[in-house]
Every structure is written in C-alpha cells, then in structure tokens.
Amino acid sequence: MTASQRDIALSAGRLARTLQDWIGANFRLPAPDIPSLTSFSRLGSDEDQIPHPGEAAGTDVPAEEAASLVRARWGLGNAPIPNVVHLLEAHGVRIFSLSRDCLEVDAFSFWDRGIPFVLLSTEKTAERGRFDAAHELGHLVLHGEEQMPHGPQAEAEAHRFAAAFLMPRSDVLVHAPHGASTSWILQGKRRWKVAAMALAHRLHELGLTTEWQYRTHCVELGRLGYRKSEPRSGVVRETSQVLGKVFTALRSEGTRPADVARDLHLRPADLNDLILGLVVTAQDGDGQPHQGMSGRPKLSIVR
Structure with missing residues (x-):
C-alpha cells in the first residue's frame, strides 16, 4: 500500500485504542479468550494448560488444525457461524471500523496490553467482511501477541485458517458433492455465508473438484461478476x-x-x-x- 494509506490505517489503530480505553473505563466488556498455538501444543484440552490471552506462539500447528481447535475450545462444533463479528466480540475481541479513505486495507489486527483488536473495512461485501474478520482471528491465534506477522507466508496461514474456520472440513464434505457445478456453488455459499470464489477454492482445497473444474469455476464466477462482488447476495453486513x-x-x-x-x-x-x-x-x-x-x-x- 502507499505510505499515506498505511498512515491512515495506523492512525485508526491508535484512535481505536483511545476509544477502547474510554469504553473500558465506563463499561464492563467480555474478557479476552483467544487461544494461542502454545495452548494447542500442550496437554490436549487440559484447561489448566491454557495460557493467557495473546501469549506468543511457538509451535507449528497447521492453520487448518488450529481453526478446528479454536472451534472446539469455543464449543462451536462444525455448524456454520451465524455472525463472526458477534462471535469474536463474545470472546473479547474489540471490533472497530476503518475509514473510507483507507480503501487499500481490508482489515488488520493487533494486541494492546492483552486486548485483541480487529479493524475492518466497511466497503467490502458482507461475505468478504466475514472472511476478513476470520482472517484476522487467524493472525491473533497463529501468531500471538509477541510476534509481528508479515509477508506472504503469514497471510497464507491466516487465509487457510479463515477458510477452515468458516467452512469446516467435515461440514463441507457432508454437504458438498464431488465435482460441484458453478450453480451449486452459488447455492451452497448461502450455507456458510462466504464469497462464491472462497467456496470454490475451499472445494478444490479439500479435493472435491479437479484443477480443471476449479479453473472453470473461477472463469464462470468471474464472468458473472463474483470476482469483485456478490451479486444478489442477501447477506446482511455484520455490525458490532x-x-x-x-x-x-x-x-x-x-x-x-x-x-x-x-x-x-x-x-x-x-x-x-x-x-x-x-x-x-x-x-x-x-x-x-x-x-x-x-x-x-x-x-x-x-x-
């Protein structure tokens, strides 16, 4: 991004901290409950081994497994998540929005004094907003408070986490057919409230479509306008x-x-x-x- 866009985003983060301090002094909010990779590397689900929120990660737990473990920790099972923003807030994440002047930034997250923050663009589709929120949760879980994730690898990890968190493997395998058509994807996306392109990628990632079928889906969805938007979506943007x-x-x-x-x-x-x-x-x-x-x-x- 440009330096000006970066500065606008960082300024939003500083203002979010200021507003959070004021709100925290006047209201009692949900306590942070974000598992870290450190907790996953210890004795299974032993609650006594759960570290403090934001504890630094130090293991190589795959993003897909981490998403499943967070779902288990939060008691979500494998069902679709009705509202990602509300879920994150229930577990202590402070959600704020980015300025409309910051169009190049989809979202970003950070820890501040043990409190996790996520800032989201309100200029994206509702489906993209849900995925961005899950993506930032991936950063908070996978990279911990003491790390500063950056680069393609960190982004790819958070992306895989978000896909697995919103579209759990077992649920997709139960409901999605092998070799799904583009028409099925446009219907199936409603179950998980995700973008059509995201579902097409997830089907291919799980081996339900071939490389040729995946490329065909991308071409057809792009021609229908689903590369940059979600025509006739019906999904309502999530709010705080x-x-x-x-x-x-x-x-x-x-x-x-x-x-x-x-x-x-x-x-x-x-x-x-x-x-x-x-x-x-x-x-x-x-x-x-x-x-x-x-x-x-x-x-x-x-x-």
Missing part, C-alpha cells in the same frame, strides 16, 4: 453488538457521540470513522436498541 450497546446506553443517558468525541479530544469525524457501519446511527429518535442488538447475556454491558 458491543458498540451498539455502548452507544445505546450512552444515548439513554443523554450522551451523544459528539460528547464522547469531545471528551477524547477527537474530531467527531474521527470517531465516526471508527464506528462507521458498526453502529446504527438511526437511533436518535427514540433511543431504543436496534433489533440486531438484543444478543446473548454474554455480551451484556454493565454500566
């Missing part, structure tokens, strides 16, 4: 449940986002960039929570 609850609670007390920005010595535009697309702003009328913010008790925020 935590930020929604926080700003709903503040609004009920008469505190506006502009008031929060002033307390943090931020421009309102900078604050809006962090919560863009993740908080429903059309709540100013009656202050009632949006339907999508009811959530599980695990995500309740206590003032």
Whole structure:
C-alpha cells in the first residue's frame, strides 16, 4: 500500500485504542479468550494448560488444525457461524471500523496490553467482511501477541485458517458433492455465508473438484461478476453488538457521540470513522436498541 494509506490505517489503530480505553473505563466488556498455538501444543484440552490471552506462539500447528481447535475450545462444533463479528466480540475481541479513505486495507489486527483488536473495512461485501474478520482471528491465534506477522507466508496461514474456520472440513464434505457445478456453488455459499470464489477454492482445497473444474469455476464466477462482488447476495453486513450497546446506553443517558468525541479530544469525524457501519446511527429518535442488538447475556454491558 502507499505510505499515506498505511498512515491512515495506523492512525485508526491508535484512535481505536483511545476509544477502547474510554469504553473500558465506563463499561464492563467480555474478557479476552483467544487461544494461542502454545495452548494447542500442550496437554490436549487440559484447561489448566491454557495460557493467557495473546501469549506468543511457538509451535507449528497447521492453520487448518488450529481453526478446528479454536472451534472446539469455543464449543462451536462444525455448524456454520451465524455472525463472526458477534462471535469474536463474545470472546473479547474489540471490533472497530476503518475509514473510507483507507480503501487499500481490508482489515488488520493487533494486541494492546492483552486486548485483541480487529479493524475492518466497511466497503467490502458482507461475505468478504466475514472472511476478513476470520482472517484476522487467524493472525491473533497463529501468531500471538509477541510476534509481528508479515509477508506472504503469514497471510497464507491466516487465509487457510479463515477458510477452515468458516467452512469446516467435515461440514463441507457432508454437504458438498464431488465435482460441484458453478450453480451449486452459488447455492451452497448461502450455507456458510462466504464469497462464491472462497467456496470454490475451499472445494478444490479439500479435493472435491479437479484443477480443471476449479479453473472453470473461477472463469464462470468471474464472468458473472463474483470476482469483485456478490451479486444478489442477501447477506446482511455484520455490525458490532458491543458498540451498539455502548452507544445505546450512552444515548439513554443523554450522551451523544459528539460528547464522547469531545471528551477524547477527537474530531467527531474521527470517531465516526471508527464506528462507521458498526453502529446504527438511526437511533436518535427514540433511543431504543436496534433489533440486531438484543444478543446473548454474554455480551451484556454493565454500566
């Protein structure tokens, strides 16, 4: 990316830390619960051996296996994940959004004082946003707090983790036929809420399609417009449940986002960039929570 794009992304990370500090001082949020590769290398599922969140990795657990282990640790089984953002927030990941001026960055993640952060672009498709969130979880799990993942290898590992996390091997093998057609992929993608291209790649990765079939899928999906978008998707972009609850609670007390920005010595535009697309702003009328913010008790925020 260009230096200016990099600087915009890094600035967003610094502002996310500032906003998180303010929220953490006023609300009780879910504690971080991100397994590391170190935990996977110890005595199986012995909970006494689980390290602190963000502990540095030091093993060579394959990305596919790591995704399965995280699913097992979180009790997800092999079923599709309804909402990736809500799942990460339930396990203590702080989700914020990137500025629209940062189009070259899909997402990025980092640890700060034991707290995992993920920043997501709101300019991608809903399916791509889910995959990006899972990809960043892969970095948090595979590379730990003390490492600084970079380069093609780290990206490939996080990519394989995301594919396996969203489309578990056993579930895909049960529901996908050998030699699936492009039409089946366009139907099957709805089960896992992933991009058509991602599902085509996963089928090939699991040996369900040949090299020739995979190339055919890519050509046909590209011709139909699925290389850069998801026509007639129907999948709703995932939003932050935590930020929604926080700003709903503040609004009920008469505190506006502009008031929060002033307390943090931020421009309102900078604050809006962090919560863009993740908080429903059309709540100013009656202050009632949006339907999508009811959530599980695990995500309740206590003032």
